[in-house]
Amino acid sequence: MKAGYVYILTDSQNRVLYTGVTSDLLKRIWEHKNHVVEGFSKKYNVIKLVFYEQGEDIYGAICREKQIKGKLRKKKIEMINKMNPEWKYLYYDIIDK
Numbered sequence: 554m555k556a557g558y559v560y561i562l563t564d565s566q567n568r569v570l571y572t573g574v575t576s577d578l579l580k581r582i583w584e585h586k587n588h589v590v591e592g593f594s595k596k597y598n599v600i601k602l603v604f605y606e607q608g609e610d611i612y613g614a615i616c617r618e619k620q621i622k623g624k625l626r627k628k629k630i631e632m633i634n635k636m637n638p639e640w641k642y643l644y645y646d647i648i649d650k
Contacts, residue, residue, distance in 0.1 A: 557614025559621060561604035561633060564597060567640055570629055571599040574618040576611045582644050602643045604633045 558578040562571045562585060571594050575581035584590055586600045593599065608614040621629065637643060 554610045557608045557611035559606050559608065559614045559618045560602060561621070561629060562594060562599045563601050563603050563640070564599050565601065567601075567603075569597045569599050570626065571597070572618055572621050572629070574611070574614045576614075578605060578607075578647060579644075582647075586644070601640075602647075603637050603640050604629075605643065605647070 555576050557574060557576055558581075559572065559574050560578065560582070562573070562582075563569060573581065573585075573594075582600075582602050585594045588595045606614075606617060608617055621632070624632075633640065
């Protein structure tokens with residue numbers, strides 16, 4: 554079974570947080586970055602990948618997404634700071650993997 558990913562994107566000033574789930578992280582981030590899909594991320598220009606987790610499958614990733622979406626903003630920021638303390642754009646890091 555294909556892996557699943559949960560991810561958090563932000564805007565260029567790290568003010569808006571968007572949590573999503575996908576089975577193809579590179580493709581999905583490219584779609585956000587290029588405004589392919591209408592919606593929240595396009596409206597708020599949320600294109601900077603700052604956090605992601607890989608699950609065993611998409612079902613686990615969906616469950617994890619729901620957990621993260623239920624967290625307070627403060628907790629999401631703590632998760633990002635733990636994985637990516639500089640809030641650097643991780644898209645190019647995952648391309649190189």
